[in-house]
Amino acid sequence: MHELPITEGLLNLALKHANQAGAKRITQLNLVIGQLASVVDDSIQFYWDIISKNTIAEGAKLEFRRVPAVLHCWNCEAEFSPNGRDYLCPQCGSARVKVVAGDDFLLESIDVD
């Protein structure tokens, strides 16, 4: 459900930057979404098709670049992605790990005509 306000935020941000650049049409939005952000691509696409109608962004493609979560082990310096059950280091079993990637929630760029 929170994908609707997220999609609205996306549209407003894209329109603002397109207008500033004097663009006639937005053809693609390039998004960077980390695995640790709770956002469903299909749901954003669904709302996008509805709310972008009759704007210069109508029909624009949403390009999602998904960034996997990456954890770093303090103990053995291994980097790994979580296995879906716990965050223990698969190499040494340590619980002393930190998140180094996967929080992204960005509109990186827009393609315009």
Place this chain on the structure above:
Amino acid sequence: MARIPVVQNILSANAALASDVRGRLDASGVFALNMMASPGAGKTSFITATIRALGDSLRVAYVDGDIETTIDAERIDALGVPVVQINTGGACHLDANMLSLALPQLPLDQVDLLIVENVGNLVCPAEFELGTHLNVLIASIPEGADKPYKYPTMYRGVDVLIVNKIDLLPYVPFDLGYFKRGVEVLSPGLTTFEVSCTTGDGIQAWVAWLKERVTHGSPR
């Protein structure tokens, strides 16, 4: 065709509103908490216990976000603190704009601590900052120990963790070590209080910590 770099948080419009809310709170000397949890974790019971334990030491106000009903607002209203109800009408979270619209309904100059009870949900509220000073997450023992792993966004963005219903630990399978390991990875060094609103355990320690925070300001 041209590519225009943007590189902005998708919810930067909400972030700007949150920053405005924070400015208004600070101008009135109000310290604010955003209380988040799943439905049934005990948010309203915990807020009730907090307000009771604070007694006259701080002037409290309360904003309640719920999809429907004024049940929670009535419970807190009975404690004699100023209350504003926000019915989100289906929205699964509060956003900065909703809180912004609620603020003028409160006597902010006569308030030290504003407690905002978000909609019960571990997903959506995590994405929308409100402009409050601390994000407080209330977990509870019956929910199960896997919640940090299932809802990492929520556990990433939290400043204080309350583990509620700790009195149920002997009766419910809950691996506290597994739970704490997940929390530690997502929010290293997170300030945590284990409490029970039924027995009162841990409430005094939390309230003493909170008073210190409100009185001496430093939000983090």
